[in-house]
Amino acid sequence: MTTRSFGERIRRNEDPRLLTGRALFIDDIELPGLLHATFVRSPHAHARIRGIDTAAARAVPGVIAVYTAADLGDYWKPGPLLVPPPPIEGIVFNQRCQVPLAKDKVRHAGEPVALVIAQSRYVAEDAAAEVAVDYEALPAVVDLEAALKPGASLVHEDVGSNVSAHCRQTRGDYARAAKGAHLVIKRRFL
Amino acid sequence: MRIKTTVNNKVYEREVEPRLQLADLLRHDLGLTGTHVGCEHGACGACTVLFDGLPVRSCLMLAVQAGGHEIHTVESLAAAPDKLHPLQEAFRASHALQCGFCTPGILMTMKAFLEENPAPTEEEVREALSGNLCRCTGYQNIVDAVMLASKK
Numbered sequence: 561m562t563t564r565s566f567g568e569r570i571r572r573n574e575d576p577r578l579l580t581g582r583a584l585f586i587d588d589i590e591l592p593g594l595l596h597a598t599f600v601r602s603p604h605a606h607a608r609i610r611g612i613d614t615a616a617a618r619a620v621p622g623v624i625a626v627y628t629a630a631d632l633g634d635y636w637k638p639g640p641l642l643v644p645p646p647p648i649e650g651i652v653f654n655q656r657c658q659v660p661l662a663k664d665k666v667r668h669a670g671e672p673v674a675l676v677i678a679q680s681r682y683v684a685e686d687a688a689a690e691v692a693v694d695y696e697a698l699p700a701v702v703d704l705e706a707a708l709k710p711g712a713s714l715v716h717e718d719v720g721s722n723v724s725a726h727c728r729q730t731r732g733d734y735a736r737a738a739k740g741a742h743l744v745i746k747r748r749f750l
Numbered sequence: 751m752r753i754k755t756t757v758n759n760k761v762y763e764r765e766v767e768p769r770l771q772l773a774d775l776l777r778h779d780l781g782l783t784g785t786h787v788g789c790e791h792g793a794c795g796a797c798t799v800l801f802d803g804l805p806v807r808s809c810l811m812l813a814v815q816a817g818g819h820e821i822h823t824v825e826s827l828a829a830a831p832d833k834l835h836p837l838q839e840a841f842r843a844s845h846a847l848q849c850g851f852c853t854p855g856i857l858m859t860m861k862a863f864l865e866e867n868p869a870p871t872e873e874e875v876r877e878a879l880s881g882n883l884c885r886c887t888g889y890q891n892i893v894d895a896v897m898l899a900s901k902k
Contacts, residue, residue, distance in 0.1 A: 575850075578850030
């Protein structure tokens with residue numbers, strides 16, 4: 561075994577590049593014909609999208625394309641579930657992964673609604689400001705407990721409630737342990 | 751608009767839109783991608799460059815403001831790729847960087863700081879660093895590196 565890495569500080573090979581500004585981060589890559597994207601995002605936490613008019617944005621010189629959920633066709637689908645829930649018996653798990661662009665309604669402030677591709681970032685931002693989204697603002701739920709009350713505004717109507725996941729895990733004999741404890745502390749964690 | 755600016759001791763003449771940010775002029779027009787743009791609104795300090803010797807946020811300045819002025823970016827620090835500036839050497843020796851994204855802004859901020867205050871206390875270094883965000887190494891090693899550099 562080599563002793564090169566033991567008993568002394570090791571200087572990193574990548575540091576000179578990073579320290580002198582010669583590293584190559586993704587945003588540093590400049591290719592011929594490189595295009596720039598910017599997203600039109602929802603100003604509402606919860607709203608129905610009644611319509612999106614992209615005509616003015618498309619007409620901005622230097623704009624290559626403007627996409628909405630409707631333009632994505634079959635490519636429009638929720639993203640993959642990256643972290644599956646643990647295999648707990650009786651678990652309720654209402655999987656609703658993020659969609660690429662909001663369709664029909666937005667579910668959080670900042671949710672992407674349209675994508676503008678242009679010859680420069682400046683033009684893309686100009687055109688994004690020209691995308692006219694007709695929103696019908698809906699009541700937003702911003703409190704965990706209020707979200708669970710009957711009649712609360714639903715983030716996903718098809719789920720029927722705002723419960724994302726529900727599971728109960730037990731181990732041992734709590735009742736007996738609590739009875740024998742000299743002190744029982746009760747707390748709610750929200 | 752036509753501007754003439756000196757960047758890293760080299761004179762550039764460019765035709766720019768009045769709204770072009772200084773950071774974009776440096777990165778895209780001049781190809782000096784060592785200056786990084788993090789937050790785009792002056793909060794993170796990654797885009798810090800020296801403007802006539804003073805640290806400025808290049809994302810909050812327009813390229814046209816650089817007309818007739820001297821800009822220094824991180825690319826100007828090392829005399830040669832294998833000859834690091836003492837501040838850069840200290841960062842390397844102290845493991846004061848991980849991903850390196852915030853590093854150029856911190857180096858330029860600290861270069862100006864050490865010129866103004868060559869023998870700072872640790873407290874003063876922390877104060878001077880307060881406008882630069884680092885999201886991976888934490889600040890202790892950066893403070894150590896600046897203290898080390900100040901003793902060279």
